[in-house]
Structure formats: C-alpha cells, structure tokens
Amino acid sequence: MIRVAAVGDIHLGPDSRGLLRPAFDTLPDHADLLLLAGDLTRHGIPEEAQVVADEVAGLPVPVIAVLGNHDHHSERPEDVTDVLRAAGVTVLEGEGTVVDVDGVRVGVAGTKGFGGGFAGRSGSEFGEPEMKAFVRHTRGLADGLRRALDGLAADGCAVRIALTHFSPVPDTLVGEPLEIYPFLGSYLLAEAMDESGADLAVHGHAHLGTEHGITSGGVRVRNVAQPVIRRAFAVYGLPVNGFHDSGTAGPATYGSRAHGSATDRPGTSGPATDRPATGGS
Amino acid sequence: MATEPDNGSAVDDDVGVGTDTGPGTGAAHSAPNTEYRIAHLGEQLARGDLAELGMRIEARGDTVHITGTASTAHDREAILRIVAEELPGVRVRADIALADVSAPDHSEELS
Known part of the structure; x- marks a missing residue:
C-alpha cells in the first residue's frame, strides 16, 4: 500500500508562516509522499513561495507540486518554481517524476491544467x-500530462498518479456554481488520464467543490x-x-521536456487568465 | 460601484431586482443595484491583498449571504471589513469558516 498525502490551495503568505508545519511534521506517520496541488501562494511572488x-523544507518525505493560477498571478511562475525547488520540492509541468517507496516505483505526472x-x-x-x-493552452497542458503519464508507464511504475490544479471532471466541482464549471477544469485532462492510465488523480482549485469523483474511464479523482x-x-x-522494482531510487524525469517539446516547459504555461471571482479559487 | 447614495436601510432594498423610479423611463433605480455591487465586491476581494476568490457571495431575499473558508482569523476579519465597505446598508450574513490545519485522523484506502 502506497500512502499518498495531498493538499492544494493552501494560499500561504507572510502572515500564515508556520501554519501548516506542525501538521506536516506528522507526515512520516501518515504518508510516503506529499503532493501539493497548486495555489500554494496568494499572488505568485517569491516572498510567498518562500513561506x-x-x-x-527538510520533510522526510518527497514533496511534489504543481503550480496553480494564483501562483501565476504575478507572471513570475519561474521565480516561484525556483524558490520551491531550492527547498527540495519537485515542481512538475508536463513532466513526471518517480519516487521509490520500499522498492515500488511510484510515478507522479503533473500539470497545472x-x-x-x-x-x-x-x-x-x-x-x-x-x-x-484559451482552449489551446488547456490542450497543450493536457498533452503534456499524457506524455508524462506514458513516460511513467514506459519506466515501469507500479503506481501512477496524475497531479493537477484544475479539475479533470465535474464530479468534484459539485457545490460550485454550475455557471463557472468551464473555468474550473477541462475534460481534456480526464481524457489524457484515461488514455494513458492512472491509479489516482488529485486536483485542487474548487474550494466549494466535493472531494470524490471519477473519470469516465474509471480513474478515481480527489479534490484536495x-x-x-x-x-x-x-x-x-x-x-x-x-x-x-527495486531499481534506482534517484529522481527521474519524463514528459514533454524529455520528449523534446518546447510547449509545456515548467513555469511557462501561457496566459494567466484567472477564474471568475465567485466560488473556489 | 453604483454612485447613487445608499438609502441606508438594511431591510427594504430590492435586492437584485430594483424599483423603477425614473420619470417615465422605467430605467433608473432608486438604490444601487445589489447584483452589481455583489459582482464588484467579488472583484475587490480578488484584486486586493487577500487575492480572495474562494467566497461565494449571493443575494438571498433581502440579505447577502457569504460562505467560504478563510485561511486565518485575520483574513476573515479583512474579508468582513471589505464587505462592509462595499455593501453599506445591505444586510449581510457571513458564514466564513476557518481552515482546519490539523493533521488528518484517518486515511482513505482505495481498492
């Protein structure tokens, strides 16, 4: 059993410093890895990313993240990414990473979506x-996710997880106003997951949504x-x-960059269109 | 924001509907249009220091109902302060929870 901890939309800023650390310090008791599903900051500035x-920093479990729309707001996603990476966080955009959990290769493919x-x-x-x-941006990111998941499969991962900020399904949006669903996610993400296969999909973004959902292909989806x-x-x-597979435990990266695409580089994911000012974030 | 002076009443506004009082035009409203004021409040919360996009703000009869989760008590106070500034004279009911930052006491086992 692989234990996956996940949370999104923590929206940290200087006044929330230390808020989550006490709980994060218990992670070794709960989980083998921690996924951060975007909107980690409020305005997407390095000072918030440092929080x-x-x-x-220094947690004894691997921490893997994608950025969210808030993390793009100041149009400095590269700076946010750099700060997180300096603390040991693996930040994914159209890429996958492999974590070795007691000899089991666990792959995480990520995109903001x-x-x-x-x-x-x-x-x-x-x-x-x-x-x-707008639509092309989503399609490009979904394609990156598909390539990353395919790469993890080719690498023999026994467990594959899709990590996004935007939602792949409407199920986990229940509670949000129906009118804003198109700003909360896209079926293109679910289609990529179903075509490539995944054991779990984790996303954030919809504060008023619902935890449980499933893609039409049967991938369990959790809004965290x-x-x-x-x-x-x-x-x-x-x-x-x-x-x-008890093979190498070192980090490996797959996906759009590994496949030579220049369209989905981490932190360069296109227009910073924000969602409407109602419902989740 | 609407520019008409607020009538100061918390209970007799025509929330989101408006009452025609223009001389023969049927177009002017006596009170600021609450529907637009709610939209402007949402914009204000998003653009400000809070970058708050997680509140649901809706008219319910003569009351504006706000629901959501704030990260900290400080944030909740700041949200309520902006609401008071943007919706003077409007009855507001706010159900803003504080985020629970405790570690989970259970996990979900997926088969």
Missing part, C-alpha cells in the same frame, strides 16, 4: 484569438483543495497491483 518552501469545460459543455478552438488561445478536505492534508492508500 511555502519553509513549510515543507486549465479550464475550458467538460464534454458536451466546453469551449472550442474557434473564433477570436483569445478564445483559441484545503477548504474541501478540511484538514492540513488528506491521505489516500493505493494498492500496488503492478510489478515491483
């Missing part, structure tokens, strides 16, 4: 350049936005059904 970094809506109720790459860019899970982090136990 996040200090909260997780973006909006656009869900099957039958979604935007299209049509019309004004802004609209095309902190206001939803109502604790410092949630923990999910994943069975190991695949093959075991």
Whole structure:
C-alpha cells in the first residue's frame, strides 16, 4: 500500500508562516509522499513561495507540486518554481517524476491544467484569438500530462498518479456554481488520464467543490483543495497491483521536456487568465 | 460601484431586482443595484491583498449571504471589513469558516 498525502490551495503568505508545519511534521506517520496541488501562494511572488518552501523544507518525505493560477498571478511562475525547488520540492509541468517507496516505483505526472469545460459543455478552438488561445493552452497542458503519464508507464511504475490544479471532471466541482464549471477544469485532462492510465488523480482549485469523483474511464479523482478536505492534508492508500522494482531510487524525469517539446516547459504555461471571482479559487 | 447614495436601510432594498423610479423611463433605480455591487465586491476581494476568490457571495431575499473558508482569523476579519465597505446598508450574513490545519485522523484506502 502506497500512502499518498495531498493538499492544494493552501494560499500561504507572510502572515500564515508556520501554519501548516506542525501538521506536516506528522507526515512520516501518515504518508510516503506529499503532493501539493497548486495555489500554494496568494499572488505568485517569491516572498510567498518562500513561506511555502519553509513549510515543507527538510520533510522526510518527497514533496511534489504543481503550480496553480494564483501562483501565476504575478507572471513570475519561474521565480516561484525556483524558490520551491531550492527547498527540495519537485515542481512538475508536463513532466513526471518517480519516487521509490520500499522498492515500488511510484510515478507522479503533473500539470497545472486549465479550464475550458467538460464534454458536451466546453469551449472550442474557434473564433477570436483569445478564445483559441484559451482552449489551446488547456490542450497543450493536457498533452503534456499524457506524455508524462506514458513516460511513467514506459519506466515501469507500479503506481501512477496524475497531479493537477484544475479539475479533470465535474464530479468534484459539485457545490460550485454550475455557471463557472468551464473555468474550473477541462475534460481534456480526464481524457489524457484515461488514455494513458492512472491509479489516482488529485486536483485542487474548487474550494466549494466535493472531494470524490471519477473519470469516465474509471480513474478515481480527489479534490484536495484545503477548504474541501478540511484538514492540513488528506491521505489516500493505493494498492500496488503492478510489478515491483527495486531499481534506482534517484529522481527521474519524463514528459514533454524529455520528449523534446518546447510547449509545456515548467513555469511557462501561457496566459494567466484567472477564474471568475465567485466560488473556489 | 453604483454612485447613487445608499438609502441606508438594511431591510427594504430590492435586492437584485430594483424599483423603477425614473420619470417615465422605467430605467433608473432608486438604490444601487445589489447584483452589481455583489459582482464588484467579488472583484475587490480578488484584486486586493487577500487575492480572495474562494467566497461565494449571493443575494438571498433581502440579505447577502457569504460562505467560504478563510485561511486565518485575520483574513476573515479583512474579508468582513471589505464587505462592509462595499455593501453599506445591505444586510449581510457571513458564514466564513476557518481552515482546519490539523493533521488528518484517518486515511482513505482505495481498492
């Protein structure tokens, strides 16, 4: 059993320094790794990222993160990423990483993701350049997630987890106003997960949403936005059904960069369109 | 924000509907349009220091209902202060919870 701790939307700033550390210090009792599902800061500035970094620095479990829309707000996602990486956090965008848990290769593929809506109720790459860019951005990030998941499969990961900020399914948005669902996620993310396969999908963004959901292909989805899970982090136990491998424990990276794409580099994920000012964040 | 002076009443505003009082035009409202004021409040919360986009703000009869979760008590006070500034004279009911930052006492086992 792999124990996965996850939380998103912690929105830390200087006045919340130290808020989560006491709970994070208990992580070795609960989990084998910690996933951070974006919106780690409020405005996406390095000073706020440093607060996040200090909260997780030196933890005895691997910490893997994606950024959220708040982390892009100041249009300095590279700086936010650098601060987090300096504290040992693996920050993913269109990439995967492998963690060795007692000889089991656990892969995490991550992207911020973006909006656009869900099957039958979604935007299209049509019309004004802004609209095309909106949908194209989501499609590019979903493609990056697919490549990253494929890379983890090729590497023989027994467990694969998809980590996003935006939601792949509407299930976990229940509680949010229906009208803003297209700003909360996209079916393109779920399609990538279903095509490549994943054992769990974790996202944030929808503060007023619901914890449990599932893709049409059967991938379990969990909304770990902190206001939803109502604790410092949630923990999910994943069975190991695949093959075991006691190979290298060092970090390995897969995905769009490994495959030579220049479209989905970490921290350069396009327009910083924010979601509407109602509901989650 | 609407520029008309608020009528100061917390109970007799026509929330989100408006009462036509313009001379023969049927277009002017006697009170600021609460629907737009709620939208402006949402913008204000998002753009300010809090970067708060997680509040649900809705008209319920003659009351504006605000629900959500704030990170800290300080943040909650700041949100309520902005609400008071943006919606003077409007009855507000706020159910803003504080984020629980305790470690979980259980896990979910996925089969």
